[in-house]
Amino acid sequence: MKKILLLTTILACVSFASPYTKCAGCHGANGEKAALGKSKIIKDMSKADIVASLKGYKDGTYGGPMKGLMKGQVMTLSDADINAIAEQIGK
Template sequence: MKKILCLTAIFACTLFADPYAKCVNCHGANGEKAAMSKSKVLKDMTKAEFIAAMKGYQDGSYGGAMKGLMTVQVKGLSDADIEAMANKIAK
């Protein structure tokens, strides 16, 4: 019984995990904010622009004033996470 509960909890966390959840404080629930008045408004970016920016932050080839902060934020995101975020936020 313990194993079933444990597996159910793990499955639920995986199923409902939202990679964008940690972004909401700075970028807004719908990507409508310019984070710290320095970033682009995410909802105005195309999916291709958003994905390129996230991958650029990961490899250090993209970013301005907030590059150091964003590199840490996106470090653990998978390609699937980035794609899901782009589908949710970008146009």
């Protein structure tokens, strides 16, 4: 239990450093993983596609089976955060 609390605390602190840190747990450090075996490989997406999908998750107009989970992940992201994620990962 202590390890879980420590890991959660570390991840929460690190997530303030980079908006993508929140994503890396499921998508991989470089966006190379299909999150939970269901998502697209986000490193292969264009910057515009990443912005459109994150904004769509946020407003509920985008997504398949992970729509509910992703909406919760992106609700606190600002437009600047979304653009920073796209710049870091997108082509």
